[in-house]
Amino acid sequence: MGENKQILDTLIIGSGPAGLTAAIYNARAELKTMVIAGNQPGGQLTITTLVDNWPGFPTGTGGVKLMMDMQQQVRNLGVTILSGVVKLVSLSASQPVRLFKIELDNGEILESKAVIIATGAAVRWLNLPKEKELIGHGVSGCATCDGMFFRGKIVAVIGGGDTACEEAGFLSKICEKVYLIHRRDGFRASMTEQKKVLNNPKVEIWWNSEVAEIKGEEKLEAIKILNNKTGEEKILPLDGLFVAIGSSPATKFLEGLVELSETGQVLVGKNKDFITMTNIEGIFAAGDCVNIKHKQAIVAAGEGCRAALDAESWLGAR
Numbered sequence: 001m002g003e004n005k006q007i008l009d010t011l012i013i014g015s016g017p018a019g020l021t022a023a024i025y026n027a028r029a030e031l032k033t034m035v036i037a038g039n040q041p042g043g044q045l046t047i048t049t050l051v052d053n054w055p056g057f058p059t060g061t062g063g064v065k066l067m068m069d070m071q072q073q074v075r076n077l078g079v080t081i082l083s084g085v086v087k088l089v090s091l092s093a094s095q096p097v098r099l100f101k102i103e104l105d106n107g108e109i110l111e112s113k114a115v116i117i118a119t120g121a122a123v124r125w126l127n128l129p130k131e132k133e134l135i136g137h138g139v140s141g142c143a144t145c146d147g148m149f150f151r152g153k154i155v156a157v158i159g160g161g162d163t164a165c166e167e168a169g170f171l172s173k174i175c176e177k178v179y180l181i182h183r184r185d186g187f188r189a190s191m192t193e194q195k196k197v198l199n200n201p202k203v204e205i206w207w208n209s210e211v212a213e214i215k216g217e218e219k220l221e222a223i224k225i226l227n228n229k230t231g232e233e234k235i236l237p238l239d240g241l242f243v244a245i246g247s248s249p250a251t252k253f254l255e256g257l258v259e260l261s262e263t264g265q266v267l268v269g270k271n272k273d274f275i276t277m278t279n280i281e282g283i284f285a286a287g288d289c290v291n292i293k294h295k296q297a298i299v300a301a302g303e304g305c306r307a308a309l310d311a312e313s314w315l316g317a318r
Ligand SMILES: Cc1cc2nc3c(=O)[nH]c(=O)nc-3n(C[C@H](O)[C@H](O)[C@H](O)COP(=O)(O)OP(=O)(O)OC[C@H]3O[C@@H](n4cnc5c(N)ncnc54)[C@H](O)[C@@H]3O)c2cc1C
Pocket: 013, 014, 015, 016, 017, 018, 019, 036, 037, 038, 039, 040, 041, 042, 043, 044, 045, 047, 048, 050, 051, 052, 053, 054, 084, 085, 086, 087, 118, 119, 120, 121, 122, 123, 135, 140, 141, 142, 145, 146, 250, 253, 286, 287, 288, 289, 295, 296, 297, 298, 300, 301
């Protein structure tokens, strides 16, 4: 594999809702566009069963189906979705027009005038046996996405940061009871979030507690909790388990190229004309990999649309 001589207008890294929406908009604007799929073609929604909050589906839709349809829509517009993982993005030596050089893991090299980063973020799981098998069957990484499936039920949230506290508060409005399980004896969350859960009668906090085991065959039934101070073990029967210990943006390959936050999120928003532009002119970013608060598919798609429109007007103006 070597240099691919075609020069693209926009190269989109990532095939989740952000990347595919960006592709739809750039293709319809007649820009030469290509998507690099990455290790998870279709993105995070492909590991969930039912997506209940994507508008237009009165009874929800399957995560895999939604993303397969989105990929087909992109292909129907003539866009190639290329298998592969981007290893490196650099400035190409080509002159006089500045181009970005994109290197894939198989050695293939592409050149593009603009780049949209839409590489998402991976939920940090507990990495316990049965956890992955029970995603969509009681185990979740997102209360906003799946909370409604647990109306009137008993759930636990794992974590001690802002997200865990927010998720516990959100679930307390829907569920009968929420356990907030944290491995330390104090939260990392902001004082405001801490106060909210500490004063919430529906949230019971278990300090110094870790999940030692997940129980259930077809669906989640219970978890075993270990108190890391006393060594005591308890079985907690549950309908839902929400893992809220953070997420990791897939941005390692961008270190040294674009400005990233301490936690690896791509920083955008400084250029008021092109709100999705990074600190590098011509590199845009959208979706869960970016420093936006709400990690939702519809938000990622909306930001992907915005990045495509920004890229289109930036290309037009240069
Ligand atoms: C289990 C689960 C259930 C969820 N349920 C819902 C729900 O019901 N409703 C909802 O709104 N949201 C839900 N979410 C959140 C939603 O999935 C995300 O907010 C959304 O997918 C983010 O879209 P994205 O395009 O930014 O990134 P992602 O969907 O994460 O896609 C990232 C893409 O980038 C690619 N990639 C990564 N690194 C590279 C690289 N180096 N080179 C090339 N490609 C790369 C990946 O292969 C992937 O295709 C859920 C999340 C999870 C984990």
